[in-house]
Amino acid sequence: MCGIIGATGLDDVVDLLVEGLERLEYRGYDSAGLVLTFPSGLWRVRAADGTRSVSALRELAASAPGGARAGLGHTRWATHGHPSIENAHPLFDCTGRVAVVHNGIIENHAEIGARLQAAGHTPTSATDTEVLAHLIEEHMGTGQSLAESVRAALLVVRGSFSIAVVSADEPELLVAARRNTPLVLGLTDGAALLASDIPALLGRTKRLFVLADDQLAELRPGSVRVTTLAGEEVDPPALSVDWDLAAAQKGGYEDFMSKEIREQPRAVADTLLDRRRPDGSLTLDEARLSDDDLQKITKVYIVACGSSYHAALLAKYAIEHWARVAAEVDIASEFRYRDPVLDPAALAVGVSQSGESLDTLLALREARRRGARVLAVTNVVDSSIAREADAALYTRAGPEICVAATKTLLAQIVALELLALTLAQVRGTRSAEEIGHIIDSLHRLPEMIEDVLSREKEVDQVAEALAGARDFFYLGRNVGYPVALEGALKLKELSYLHAEGYPAGELKHGPIALIEPGTVVVGIATRNPLWEKFQSNIAEVKSRGATVVLVANDGDERAEALADHVLWVPEAEQLLAPVVDIVPLQLFAYRLARLHGLDVDRPRNLAKTVTVE
Numbered sequence: 324m325c326g327i328i329g330a331t332g333l334d335d336v337v338d339l340l341v342e343g344l345e346r347l348e349y350r351g352y353d354s355a356g357l358v359l360t361f362p363s364g365l366w367r368v369r370a371a372d373g374t375r376s377v378s379a380l381r382e383l384a385a386s387a388p389g390g391a392r393a394g395l396g397h398t399r400w401a402t403h404g405h406p407s408i409e410n411a412h413p414l415f416d417c418t419g420r421v422a423v424v425h426n427g428i429i430e431n432h433a434e435i436g437a438r439l440q441a442a443g444h445t446p447t448s449a450t451d452t453e454v455l456a457h458l459i460e461e462h463m464g465t466g467q468s469l470a471e472s473v474r475a476a477l478l479v480v481r482g483s484f485s486i487a488v489v490s491a492d493e494p495e496l497l498v499a500a501r502r503n504t505p506l507v508l509g510l511t512d513g514a515a516l517l518a519s520d521i522p523a524l525l526g527r528t529k530r531l532f533v534l535a536d537d538q539l540a541e542l543r544p545g546s547v548r549v550t551t552l553a554g555e556e557v558d559p560p561a562l563s564v565d566w567d568l569a570a571a572q573k574g575g576y577e578d579f580m581s582k583e584i585r586e587q588p589r590a591v592a593d594t595l596l597d598r599r600r601p602d603g604s605l606t607l608d609e610a611r612l613s614d615d616d617l618q619k620i621t622k623v624y625i626v627a628c629g630s631s632y633h634a635a636l637l638a639k640y641a642i643e644h645w646a647r648v649a650a651e652v653d654i655a656s657e658f659r660y661r662d663p664v665l666d667p668a669a670l671a672v673g674v675s676q677s678g679e680s681l682d683t684l685l686a687l688r689e690a691r692r693r694g695a696r697v698l699a700v701t702n703v704v705d706s707s708i709a710r711e712a713d714a715a716l717y718t719r720a721g722p723e724i725c726v727a728a729t730k731t732l733l734a735q736i737v738a739l740e741l742l743a744l745t746l747a748q749v750r751g752t753r754s755a756e757e758i759g760h761i762i763d764s765l766h767r768l769p770e771m772i773e774d775v776l777s778r779e780k781e782v783d784q785v786a787e788a789l790a791g792a793r794d795f796f797y798l799g800r801n802v803g804y805p806v807a808l809e810g811a812l813k814l815k816e817l818s819y820l821h822a823e824g825y826p827a828g829e830l831k832h833g834p835i836a837l838i839e840p841g842t843v844v845v846g847i848a849t850r851n852p853l854w855e856k857f858q859s860n861i862a863e864v865k866s867r868g869a870t871v872v873l874v875a876n877d878g879d880e881r882a883e884a885l886a887d888h889v890l891w892v893p894e895a896e897q898l899l900a901p902v903v904d905i906v907p908l909q910l911f912a913y914r915l916a917r918l919h920g921l922d923v924d925r926p927r928n929l930a931k932t933v934t935v936e
């Protein structure tokens with residue numbers, strides 16, 4: 324996945340492109356490039372410098388000639404072809420008068436490329452994208468306009484794309500199109516803009532529009548025309564954005580991760596706002612699911628990836644325990660290939676902070692194809708997953724820029740717990756008093772998270788003591804198990820250290836063979852009915868020489884006696900505790916990564932939004 328930015332009609336187009344790419348770096352940063360249009364031809368610079376690509380591009384762009392009519396920028400996360408200058412976008416056709424930037428994958432690029440080469444085209448990159456430039460060149464060669472040539476080219480490609488194209492023949496025109504990956508359009512009085520994501524445009528305009536799948540946009544200074552790929556005119560829906568650029572910037576913190584970790588109490592509190600009717604009962608009005616709809620549900624299928632999958636696992640405990648509805652959780656990329664059995668009385672829930680993860684989007688499409696109602700739980704209003712779903716429940720965490728999910732995860736857990744409680748209410752499996760009590764407990768979570776954040780220095784000390792360790796096992800039982808998975812994922816992503824998450828009871832069935840002196844075991848040991856058994860699991864690893872770190876509730880003497888280090892947290896209700904217990908693990912992974920001198924916001928090989936399968 325990659326970041327795309329484009330503009331026409333601006334005097335300072337180079338500044339917009341570079342600033343936009345800086346805000347889109349979270350989508351990938353293997354290489355970066357930009358192209359400017361002039362009636363005489365195109366001017367292009369590219370850099371392939373790992374996490375420095377965009378800053379290297381800024382330096383190169385300083386020598387751009389003035390008077391450009393329009394331009395496109397791109398920051399790349401490599402799929403086809405190494406991260407290199409040759410493979411960096413924008414990519415040209417044979418004439419050098421057409422340039423293309425692309426996010427996604429052209430699945431039939433090999434067959435199209437072979438035909439184009441036989442017809443005399445010469446590729447200069449190993450990317451799947453370049454065929455688009457040559458296909459457009461072919462059509463323009465027959466006298467078609469740039470827009471018609473892009474439309475014709477897209478009719479023969481398979482796969483996913485957001486693309487933007489410029490040509491020296493029509494230097495004020497940007498042509499863009501999308502299928503399955505995001506693209507946002509923006510307008511000002513004299514300019515038109517496009518980008519993969521909203522923060523890249525927010526500094527310039529809030530007049531934003533969504534381009535939907537299989538639509539094509541022609542952007543000229545001050546105007547946008549949208550048609551379907553089949554050629555029908557479309558009025559693109561305006562996008563409502565209730566946050567500003569400041570919210571999408573670092574706000575004085577050293578990095579986005581620190582800022583976003585500290586925004587967690589707010590994210591949880593905002594996600595809980597306005598969920599009760601005057602009579603105290605719970606409502607998910609915004610989700611557009613009636614009580615009647617919820618009553619009829621016979622089974623819940625939840626699909627998600629990465630951290631969102633961990634939120635989904637936690638939702639299973641809540642839905643089954645409170646609402647007594649069977650819930651299945653699938654890794655989204657596996658779901659649609661396992662021939663699942665669904666029926667119209669099933670509710671499929673897709674959990675995705677970005678609302679753009681292609682694996683989740685495709686899993687939900689499959690669920691719908693098999694008759695299920697589809698609910699999106701996402702942080703991004705009008706994202707692809709939200710728009711395709713029958714209903715949407717929004718987390719209200721604000722924009723998350725750091726590649727590693729933090730505040731959006733906590734907000735997801737809370738939103739899914741609200742869903743579980745709503746199911747319990749309409750199905751009568753929990754009394755109004757019980758539900759009211761749990762909601763009150765949910766409202767106490769922001770304060771508990773603040774409390775954990777205030778103990779950051781203690782977490783830092785534990786991280787410093789373990790800075791030399793290379794192997795980490797995270798263990799938990801019951802809801803502590805997804806917390807363990809999340810703790811291990813955060814450590815892997817941020818510090819590149821070997822980390823595994825396991826249900827503690829499973830360790831003795833194999834993984835315990837890996838425990839030796841020097842291995843660090845991080846146990847989620849907050850109070851729950853399995854504490855005694857968990858204690859035995861920890862004793863087993865301790866006797867094999869592991870260094871033990873426990874996340875434990877304040878005042879727990881057993882934990883203190885058992886552990887080498889304790890990460891203390893206040894005690895929350897059992898099913899809500901993950902929202903608190905995850906926080907010290909985020910701080911721990913953050914500090915270890917910083918101690919190893921790593922860039923926490925942009926870990927290697929990763930991207931914030933994964934819009935490829």
Ligand code: AGP
Binds near residue numbers: 628631678680729
């Ligand atoms: C989390 O820290 C990761 N960056 C990643 O696992 C992420 O949760 C996953 O890619 C899912 O993204 P989504 O929530 O936007 O769908």
